[in-house]
Amino acid sequence: MMRTTTVLFVTVLLLVVSSVVNSCPPSDRAALLAFKAALREPYLGIFNSWVGNDCCHNWYGISCDQQSRRVADISLRGESEDPIFEKAHRTGYMTGFISPEICKLTRLSSITIADWKGISGEIPRCISSLPFLRIIDLIGNRISGDIPSDIGRLHRLTVFNIADNQISGQIPQSLTNLSSLMHLDLRNNRISGPIPRSFGRLRMLSRALLSGNQISGQIPGFISLIYRLADLDLSRNQLSGPIPASLGKMAVLATLNLDANRLSGNIPVSLFSSGISDLNLSRNSLEGNIPDVFGPRSYFTVLDLSHNNLKGSIPKSISSASYIGHLDLSHNHLCGQIPSGSPFDHLQASSFVYNDCLCGKPLKPC
Incomplete structure (x- = not known):
C-alpha cells in the first residue's frame, strides 16, 4: 500500500514539475496580462482565452518558442478568417494603446497588432530594445507620434509596416541601419521631411511604400543602389525636383508610382527602356516631350503620364511596344x-x- 502511494505521489510530482517546465515563465504571462489591460475589445472576446498559468497553451494569438517556452509571437489581426470573426459576422474593433509592458517579452520575434481601427497612443519607445524582433506590423490603427528614433537597432527586422495610422515626424536616419529590412510600408500617415540620403543602404529592401504622406525634398538618386527593390511608391507626397535617371537602371524595379507630387523637369529616357511595367508619373509638373524610345521590349500594364506639362506629339514607337494595358x-x-x-x-x-491639339481616333478626325 505504501509503495503504491509513493508511486502515485512521484507521478503527480512529475506531472506538476513537467507542467511548470513546459509553461511560459510567469514574467511573460504577467507582461501579456499588462499588455491586455491597456486594450479593450468589446465584440469578439478574443482575450477570453487568456486564462490559466500557461500563456503558451491556447492563448489566442500567442505563440512560444518550443525550447525556451518564451513568448515569441503576438499575432492579433482585426481582419481575419478565424472562426471567431466569421461567427460574429464582423471585423474587429479594439481601443486602448500598446503598453510598454510588451517590451518585457524580450524573446519576441514578431508583433502583429493590425487592422483594429481604434488602437491609439504611440509606438512604445522601448520596442527598439527587443533584439530578436523580425516583424512589426501595426497597419490599420490610429497610432500617432513619431517612429522611434533608434529603430535602427533592430538589425534582424525584415518587415516594418505602420501604414494607415496617424504617425507624424520624419523618417529617422537610423532606419537606414536596418540591414535586413525587406518590406517597408509607411503609407497613409502624416510623415514629413525628406527621404534620408542614406536610404540606399537598405540593400535587402524589395518593397518601399511611402505614399500618402507629406514627404518633401528631392528623390535621392542613391535609392537606385537598392538592387533588390521591385516596388517603389512615393505617390501623394510633396516631392520636388527631377526624377533621377538612375531609377530606370534598377535591375528588378517593376512598379514606380510617383504621382501627385511636385516633380519637374523632363522624363528620363531610362524609365521607358527599363523593366518597369507599372509606371505612374501623373499629377506633377513634368515637361518636355515623351521620349520616342519604345520597342518590342516595352511592356506596360500601366503607363500614366496625365496631368503634366508634356508637349509635342505622341511617339509613334509606342505602337511597337509588346504590350500597353492602360x-x-x-x-x-x-x-x-x-x-x-x-x-x-x-x-x-x-x-x-484636355490636350492642346490632339486629333484622330478616338478623338475628332484630323
Missing part, C-alpha cells in the same frame, strides 16, 4: 495625330482629352 496621356499640351494600331485601337477618348 495608357493615360490626358491633361497635357500634346499635339498632332494619335497613332493607329495597338494599343491605341482599344483606348477610350478619356486617355487623350
Whole structure:
C-alpha cells in the first residue's frame, strides 16, 4: 500500500514539475496580462482565452518558442478568417494603446497588432530594445507620434509596416541601419521631411511604400543602389525636383508610382527602356516631350503620364511596344495625330482629352 502511494505521489510530482517546465515563465504571462489591460475589445472576446498559468497553451494569438517556452509571437489581426470573426459576422474593433509592458517579452520575434481601427497612443519607445524582433506590423490603427528614433537597432527586422495610422515626424536616419529590412510600408500617415540620403543602404529592401504622406525634398538618386527593390511608391507626397535617371537602371524595379507630387523637369529616357511595367508619373509638373524610345521590349500594364506639362506629339514607337494595358496621356499640351494600331485601337477618348491639339481616333478626325 505504501509503495503504491509513493508511486502515485512521484507521478503527480512529475506531472506538476513537467507542467511548470513546459509553461511560459510567469514574467511573460504577467507582461501579456499588462499588455491586455491597456486594450479593450468589446465584440469578439478574443482575450477570453487568456486564462490559466500557461500563456503558451491556447492563448489566442500567442505563440512560444518550443525550447525556451518564451513568448515569441503576438499575432492579433482585426481582419481575419478565424472562426471567431466569421461567427460574429464582423471585423474587429479594439481601443486602448500598446503598453510598454510588451517590451518585457524580450524573446519576441514578431508583433502583429493590425487592422483594429481604434488602437491609439504611440509606438512604445522601448520596442527598439527587443533584439530578436523580425516583424512589426501595426497597419490599420490610429497610432500617432513619431517612429522611434533608434529603430535602427533592430538589425534582424525584415518587415516594418505602420501604414494607415496617424504617425507624424520624419523618417529617422537610423532606419537606414536596418540591414535586413525587406518590406517597408509607411503609407497613409502624416510623415514629413525628406527621404534620408542614406536610404540606399537598405540593400535587402524589395518593397518601399511611402505614399500618402507629406514627404518633401528631392528623390535621392542613391535609392537606385537598392538592387533588390521591385516596388517603389512615393505617390501623394510633396516631392520636388527631377526624377533621377538612375531609377530606370534598377535591375528588378517593376512598379514606380510617383504621382501627385511636385516633380519637374523632363522624363528620363531610362524609365521607358527599363523593366518597369507599372509606371505612374501623373499629377506633377513634368515637361518636355515623351521620349520616342519604345520597342518590342516595352511592356506596360500601366503607363500614366496625365496631368503634366508634356508637349509635342505622341511617339509613334509606342505602337511597337509588346504590350500597353492602360495608357493615360490626358491633361497635357500634346499635339498632332494619335497613332493607329495597338494599343491605341482599344483606348477610350478619356486617355487623350484636355490636350492642346490632339486629333484622330478616338478623338475628332484630323
